[in-house]
Amino acid sequence: MQTTSRFLRACNGLPVDRTPIWLMRQAGRYMAEYRALREQHSILDIIESAELSCAVTMQPIDAFDLDAAIIFADILPPLKAIGFDLAYIKGEGPIIHNPIRCMQDIRNLRSADPEEAHASTLAAIKMVNTQLAPRHIPLIGFAGAPFTLASYAIEGEGGTQRILLKKMMYNEPAMWAALMTMLAELSGNYLCAQAAAGAQVLQVFDSWVGELSPVDYRRFVEPYTRQTINIARSAGVPIIHFGTGTAGLLPDIARTGADIIGIDWRIDMHHAARILGPQYILQGNLDPALLFAPWEIIEPAVRAIIDDMGYNPRHIFNLGHGILPGTPIDTVARLVDFVHSYSERYHG
Numbered sequence: 001m002q003t004t005s006r007f008l009r010a011c012n013g014l015p016v017d018r019t020p021i022w023l024m025r026q027a028g029r030y031m032a033e034y035r036a037l038r039e040q041h042s043i044l045d046i047i048e049s050a051e052l053s054c055a056v057t058m059q060p061i062d063a064f065d066l067d068a069a070i071i072f073a074d075i076l077p078p079l080k081a082i083g084f085d086l087a088y089i090k091g092e093g094p095i096i097h098n099p100i101r102c103m104q105d106i107r108n109l110r111s112a113d114p115e116e117a118h119a120s121t122l123a124a125i126k127m128v129n130t131q132l133a134p135r136h137i138p139l140i141g142f143a144g145a146p147f148t149l150a151s152y153a154i155e156g157e158g159g160t161q162r163i164l165l166k167k168m169m170y171n172e173p174a175m176w177a178a179l180m181t182m183l184a185e186l187s188g189n190y191l192c193a194q195a196a197a198g199a200q201v202l203q204v205f206d207s208w209v210g211e212l213s214p215v216d217y218r219r220f221v222e223p224y225t226r227q228t229i230n231i232a233r234s235a236g237v238p239i240i241h242f243g244t245g246t247a248g249l250l251p252d253i254a255r256t257g258a259d260i261i262g263i264d265w266r267i268d269m270h271h272a273a274r275i276l277g278p279q280y281i282l283q284g285n286l287d288p289a290l291l292f293a294p295w296e297i298i299e300p301a302v303r304a305i306i307d308d309m310g311y312n313p314r315h316i317f318n319l320g321h322g323i324l325p326g327t328p329i330d331t332v333a334r335l336v337d338f339v340h341s342y343s344e345r346y347h348g
Contacts (some may be wrong), residue, residue: 069128
């Protein structure tokens with residue numbers, strides 16, 4: 001598949017016939033099939049069932065001409081595995097009921113063998129690959145970066161200003177180092193387990209890291225993200241780093257060791273490419289909200305992204321974040337087909 005998959009060729013900087021495309025959260029609430037399943041099962045129910053996770057992973061692959069699948073899971077179950085009381089509350093999102101407040105809380109956390117803690121997800125990866133292999137479509141595994149996991153572990157939820165997290169970061173260096181080291185190892189080992197199960201590419205999600213200054217990122221986050229990626233590197237597959245609001249952090253993110261760097265919509269692709277240099281493969285970067293616009297608005301924006309990268313085979317088209325609920329299905333299908341057809345002029 002290394003030579004036949006357009007996505008894997010791009011991940012390795014090899015020539016492609018068209019720009020590959022996959023979409024973050026491509027399996028999710030914008031699809032009627034997923035919403036029907038969610039009427040009967042919670043998110044954790046689906047994640048903890050290999051059969052259901054496999055079915056959801058395949059829904060967008062069956063619907064669109066995508067170049068990669070991503071396993072249906074979530075970044076937070078690893079926290080549950082080491083002792084956090086995790087719940088998904090309707091209308092509120094994920095909640096941690098026992099967030100970190102002192103060093104003893106960190107000491108009380110347990111180690112977790114990813115083979116045991118995530119047996120259903122690893123089984124789903126194997127199951128999905130039996131369906132993807134005949135289509136020559138690779139599978140992406142993923143995990144949360146230490147900073148984003150720490151955001152939930154300390155704040156208890158995602159939609160905050162991260163004041164509690166930053167207070168620990170600035171005022172309690174020993175606690176911060178202990179927690180971040182634990183989370184770096186947790187994510188790195190989980191990524192390795194996914195690769196061993198059959199994931200051909202790994203993505204590290206750092207959804208909240210864009211709220212940091214470059215100085216704080218370099219001091220408090222970069223070493224631990226680099227630790228995660230160093231652990232995952234032993235799996236021998238390409239690694240993607242993705243974060244939002246990271247335009248000012250790109251030179252620092254480049255030092256984490258990822259092969260591919262995800263770019264959100266807050267910076268032009270050609271600008272990001274100039275900052276990072278030709279050695280990095282870029283992924284991105286259409287604003288997900290733009291998919292609610294008329295096609296005559298969407299098309300020029302898609303053209304501009306592809307034109308920005310031109311003949312460069314080191315580009316994977318994606319959104320600048322995940323597909324939003326309510327996104328029109330017909331627009332997603334049209335986007336995927338247009339990226340392939342328009343980019344052929346550069347690669348065909």
